[in-house]
Amino acid sequence: MEFIASISDLKDALEALRRRSAKVGFVPTMGALHEGHLSLVRRSREEMEGTVVSAFVNPTQFGPAEDLDKYPRPVERDRELCEKAGVDILFAPPASEMYQAGYATYVLQERYSEPFEGALRTGHFHGVCTVCAKLFCLVRPAVAYFGQKDYQQSVVIRHMVKDLNMDLEVRVCPIVREEDGLAMSSRNAYLSAEERRQAPALHRALAAAEQAFAAGERSAAPLLAVIGKVIGEAPLAQMDYAAVVNPESLREVRRIETEAVALIAARFGKTRLIDNTKLTAK
Ligand SMILES: Nc1ncnc2c1ncn2[C@@H]1O[C@H](COP(=O)(O)OP(=O)(O)O)[C@@H](O)[C@H]1O
Ligand SMILES: [Mg+2]
Numbered sequence: 636m637e638f639i640a641s642i643s644d645l646k647d648a649l650e651a652l653r654r655r656s657a658k659v660g661f662v663p664t665m666g667a668l669h670e671g672h673l674s675l676v677r678r679s680r681e682e683m684e685g686t687v688v689s690a691f692v693n694p695t696q697f698g699p700a701e702d703l704d705k706y707p708r709p710v711e712r713d714r715e716l717c718e719k720a721g722v723d724i725l726f727a728p729p730a731s732e733m734y735q736a737g738y739a740t741y742v743l744q745e746r747y748s749e750p751f752e753g754a755l756r757t758g759h760f761h762g763v764c765t766v767c768a769k770l771f772c773l774v775r776p777a778v779a780y781f782g783q784k785d786y787q788q789s790v791v792i793r794h795m796v797k798d799l800n801m802d803l804e805v806r807v808c809p810i811v812r813e814e815d816g817l818a819m820s821s822r823n824a825y826l827s828a829e830e831r832r833q834a835p836a837l838h839r840a841l842a843a844a845e846q847a848f849a850a851g852e853r854s855a856a857p858l859l860a861v862i863g864k865v866i867g868e869a870p871l872a873q874m875d876y877a878a879v880v881n882p883e884s885l886r887e888v889r890r891i892e893t894e895a896v897a898l899i900a901a902r903f904g905k906t907r908l909i910d911n912t913k914l915t916a917k
Pocket of ligand 2 (some may be wrong): 665
């Protein structure tokens with residue numbers, strides 16, 4: 636595996652990779668890799684001939700009061716995990732390489748980036764779109780792999796790719812969970828023992844909504860009430876939002892005709908966690 640920090644080395648390594656692999660898959664991450672990330676790598680390894688992973692804690696997607704400085708950066712461990720997973724290139728540049736002196740160009744998406752995470756984390760998707768656009772230009776993958784855990788992000792990226800005619804496919808892969816249901820996330824490491832104990836409430840709340848949906852409930856309000864009740868049972872959870880949305884438009888729906896996504900975000904102390912589930916009528 637090539638472990639690379641500079642753009643010029645990345646270009647050289649990609650040229651060599653492309654000579655032996657026609658189809659390159661790309662998994663963009665912020666590092667501190669876990670099974671969620673590795674599931675994306677495995678998917679790429681199954682479907683593509685070469686796999687590139689980026690591990691870049693992108694400063695432009697963090698708000699001024701967010702955790703940029705304390706975000707975990709276990710670079711050696713990430714390198715070993717990628718090596719073992721059969722990654723061809725791990726690109727882990729410093730911020731100064733991605734945003735060089737005089738940097739001035741950003742990708743700003745309207746609509747899908749505005750509600751939910753966008754409303755609570757001003758500028759977040761501005762940074763996400765910018766860094767993904769840059770990484771897509773550099774890597775030029777056939778397919779980019781994202782996790783459903785960040786559902787809104789997957790919608791935002793799909794729209795950016797379509798709107799800007801980027802020549803790649805976006806594939807969204809299932810959420811990988813801990814045994815107790817908590818969606819894996821690098822930020823789970825911030826949770827105190829008691830917060831960690833209560834954090835599966837997010838998944839339990841979504842599971843309860845799924846159950847009500849399976850039992851025939853099609854109105855959003857009672858599904859949200861079920862979610863609110865389960866979250867209320869975790870005293871350390873402070874809900875940021877819960878919503879039932881159209882999977883494509885991210886608009887809130889009052890009734891579910893065929894398909895919707897239940898989105899949830901809650902804080903445990905200073906740690907924000909998100910989760911979601913698809914509700915599909917059989
Ligand atoms: N539990 C998970 N299951 C599936 N994919 C995930 C999971 N957690 C993160 N991902 C995906 O990995 C990619 C990089 O996310 P990143 O921000 O680095 O991780 P995290 O969300 O854990 O902090 C995103 O596409 C994200 O959706
Ligand atoms: Mg994340």
